[in-house]
Amino acid sequence: MELDSVLTLVLVLSCSCLPLFPSQNTVKTGESITASHKLVSAGGSFALGFFTPVNSTFIYLGIWYNTIPGQTVVWVANRESPIPQNSTAVFTIGDDGNLVIFYEKNKLIWSSNVTGELLTSNSTVGALLDTGNLVLRHGESNKLWQSFQHPTDTLIPGMRLSFNKISGLRTVINSWKSNQDPQPGNFSFGIDSTEGRTRFYIWKHNGIYYRFDDSSKGYMRGIASYFSVTDNENVLLTLAPLKLRVVLNPIGYLQVMVWNRNGSNKWNVEFQAPQVKCELYAQCGPFGSCGIRTGGLCRCVTGFEPKFSKDWINGKWNEGCVRKRALGCDSRDRFLKHENMKLPDHAISLGNMSIKECETQCIRNCSCSAYTCSKNACFIWLGDLLDLADDSISRISLHVRVHGSELITNGLTGNSTQRHKILIAEIVSATFALLLLISIFALIFKRKRLKGPDRIDGNSAPVSSVLSGSLVGKDDMKLVQYSMQNIRDATNNFHEDNKLGEGGFGPVFKGFLAELGDVAIKRLSRRSSQGLEEFMNELKLIANLQHKNLVSLLGCCVEGEEKILIYEYMPNCSLDKFLFDSSLKVTLNWVTRFGIIEGIAQGMLYLHKYSRLKVIHRDLKVSNILLDREMIPKISDFGMARIFGTDQTQASTKRVVGTYGYMSPEYVVYGQFSEKSDVFSFGVLLLEILTGERNSDFFMTEISESLLGWAWKKWKEGRMLELIDPSIRETCDRNKATRSILVALLCVQEIPIDRPTMSDIVVMLSNETMPIPEPKQPAFRNSGQSQQLDDFSINEMTFSLPVPR
Known part of the structure; x- marks a missing residue:
């Protein structure tokens, strides 16, 4: 009996050293998944476990199809924190109740990272559902976290992408770095609705790589047929209930793949974009059109010519085309009709109206470059026309604005009477110009004779x-x-x-x-x-x-x-040379940057209040700030500036000029400019100096749709100092930095009357004891009529008719 007792004791001790295996589809407190085990969903459709990609030396936790041959991974947890292959990795419930991955003696490398009263290690369970969704739940129905809200490179039925129209934050899928490396790659795919309608994009880094256009080749319909879209505070994109997956591969192709189509026993590609090089975004630059049938060769639309002829001949088309003749912004301007074109990006909807009304709306706006009207829906484009292409099956016509003489040159006017009127107008204009020139020379000659x-x-x-x-x-x-x-x-x-x-x-x-x-x-x-x-x-x-x-x-x-x-x-050229160059920005320490900020504010205050002429600059931006030897800032480029009377507060114009991303919403939408429109530009410029980031670089990113949105988010979270450029964050004056951010947010408020004057700004920056009011939401999102603002905040590009800058 003694021997039996000893054997029993040895057996009990041996069992206590074995890992506790979880039930089939859940992991609970005290249970874990290691490299040799996996979770399998209740219906057996999906599995979760550790895997090593082919030719890789790292371990990842992922989800894959359990019943389909091969290992088709649809989700990866630790893609940004790979585990060395020879390490011991454990997936379990952490002490704080989160799903976690540990390796090598409790080193935490990934967590579901949620907080809340329901989150305790004794009350949460991790479960793999038969949809492929990994959830962290409290009880049976309370989901605290789910993998479907954090997709990687793949969408499967039930997953969703989102775009929050208030915060500008979006959920996207991001490609693998390579077929053997799940780390985040160069490409992302998602949706955007900043221009009043939901659109699909592929981005490369921070720039648009491919645009799903609903006017050409059914591209948007091709992808949208697999999704359902809901539109409220969030725009959600959810796969329809089909046995398929959408994958963004490492070289930027978005593929819709269906399993076992027609008994093939493999993944079949149902849809792929882009299909040819010509479909890539803006291949031919502004006003350049890419020919799909001509192998991607570019041409300038009628009335335009290559900006740089030598580059164009050598196949370098990205700088695009410029007008042969500047627009007159008068009755002489006409429209050339282009059939079967992929419509340009950044259309502005004017609602339902006839084609004649649509043309009239465009001709009245000196910044309007083109319009189209389909089924009584009017769309116009301001500034450059980007992402044009020929040979679309679209039946929509694009009407491009040109000088009236282009119609005569190309023989495209509708009737002889119209040609005759244009010719008479040209002759009258030329005669008037000649008489004016003669008068000027006569005046000069007379003055020289009188004065010697x-x-x-x-x-x-x-x-x-x-x-x-x-x-x-x-x-x-x-x-x-x-x-x-x-x-x-x-x-x-x-x-x-x-x-x-x-x-x-x-x-x-x-x-x-x-x-x-x-x-x-x-x-x-x-x-x-x-x-x-x-x-x-x-x-x-x-x-x-x-x-x-x-x-x-x-x-x-x-x-x-x-x-x-x-x-x-100015030996140091412009501020953007230093601010946006990683090797030069280190010379812009905190003292230098704050001195530049104060100098610009003093210069603008002089323009608005103390100069002999009250001046509205209208094109204040980082590239128009020059630096002398001592890095003293000097405001330049007054070509767009306007003089106000001493008691004048506001003016309007049909000719909207300025730079994308710096213009105030009231100026973009209504053509109204004032001291407060300059203040808005100063606010954007101030944020760029403090963060070291371009406002335009934020468009179509996961962080925010604009620098303004990012700053607003950080202020709401109480994390303002995270906005400061990392190169000066540790050495900056925290009080001044905080005040400067608040001043910037006050400057970019949506309603002009809410913005401070330059006098207020100078005082708030210099007086550290003066209280600063709480800012209201900036103009970084759509709001009724202000939706048009988004069309001007995409790229840092100065524009004004007749030729976009």
Whole structure:
């Protein structure tokens, strides 16, 4: 009996050392899954366990089909934290009640990471459902967490993607890094509804890679037929109840796959996008159309020509096309009809109206580039036309706006009467321009005879002797006008080595003039949207504005068709050169950045309140902030600025100009601009300086639809300092940083009256004891009429008619 007792004791001790195996489809407290075991759903459809991909040296916890041959993985838990292959991995319920993965002596590498009163280790259970959904539940029906809300690279029936229209946050699927590596890859797929309707996208990194367009080849219908979409606060996309899966593979193809179609005993590809290179997003750049039947060759739509001819010949089309002739923004503009086109991205819906009413709405808006009207639904496009393609089966016509002379040149006008009217208008305009030119030269000649030679040296004279007194009066600062030969000598005939950059109005060169030393010379492009009006406007404004935070205009050249401005030279170029370059941003320490912020605020305050002229800039952005040797900021580019009367608070325009992402909603939607529209731009600029991130880089990302949305979210969560650029986060003045973020959020509030003035902003930034009011929600989402704002906050691109910048 003694021997029997000993054997019994040994058996009991041996059993106590074995792992506790869970029931078939659940894991409870004290139970675990290791490399040699798995959970199987109640119906046997899915399995959960650890797996190692082919040719990989890492272990992952995943879910796969249990009854389909091979291991088709549909979900991975620890894709961002792979486990070395020779390690011991355990999946279990943690002490806090969460689903967790441990390896090597209780090292936590993944958790469901939920909190709540119901979450305790004794009350939660992990269960694998027969739908393939891993859930953490309290009791039988209370789901605290589920894998279906956290998809990886695959969608299966019951999973969902979402887009929250209030927060801008979206759930997407993200490709594997490679077929053997489940880590997050370069591509993601999801939905967006910022422009009033649900759309599907594939993104590569932060940029659009492929757009499912509902007007061409049934692409959107091809993918949408597998989903149901609900539209409330969230836009949810859920697979229809079919035995299929949607996979985004590592090279960016989205595939809808069905098992065992027609007895094939394999996964059959029912739908794939993209199918050809021409379908990739904006292959031919602005106003360029990709030809699907011509192997992806690009062409400019009628009335346009390649921006860079040499690049175009060599097959580099991404810069796209520019207008052959600038729009007049008057009755001479016409529309060219293009059949069977994939419609451009970023359409704005104007609701139901006739085609004639739709055309009228477009022609009235100087920024409107095209329109279409199908089944009485009117859509227009503002600025650049992106992602055009030929050879679509769509029956919708796209009407592209061009100068009236293009219709005559191409023989596309509807009748001889219309051609005759346009021709008469051209002749009258040309005659008027000639008479005006003769009058100007006569006036100049007369003044020279009366006053005698008024020359500073052999090649220059005060510009006031040339410019209209209505623009530059006798009390204005005297600018020096240089000859074109002077300018050519100063820039070595505009040599490429002297080129500092190129903006929407033309290139800027470094030059040397004996009287001034190093200078920056802006040569306005002949096809630039900045015509004589903007040129004279900039002359007048800068000649009258004197402030250390505004760039100084030193001279000009007006000769033939050439219009040139000469500025003080800024050796450190523009702020964006430093702010968005990872190797240079380290030079922008906290003290320097805050000094730049204060300098810009002081410059804007001067423009709005203390200068001789009350000025609304209308194009305040990071690339228009120049830096001198001491990194003192100077506001530049006044071509779009407007002068207000001392008692004027607001003005309206049909010609909306500015830069995507910086413009206030009231300006985009209604053309209304004021000091408060400049304040909105300052708020966006302030956030970019503090975070080191471009506002445009946030569009179509999982973080938020805009920098404004991200900042708002962090403020609501009480985690504002996480917004500060990591390179200065540890060394910044936390009080000033917090105040600066709050000021930025006050500036970008949706309603103009809620925004502070520049006077208030300067005081709030400088006085650390002054209380700052609580900000209201910024203009980062759709709200009734303000939906159009989203069409202008996608890319950092200045635009204005007649030529987008």
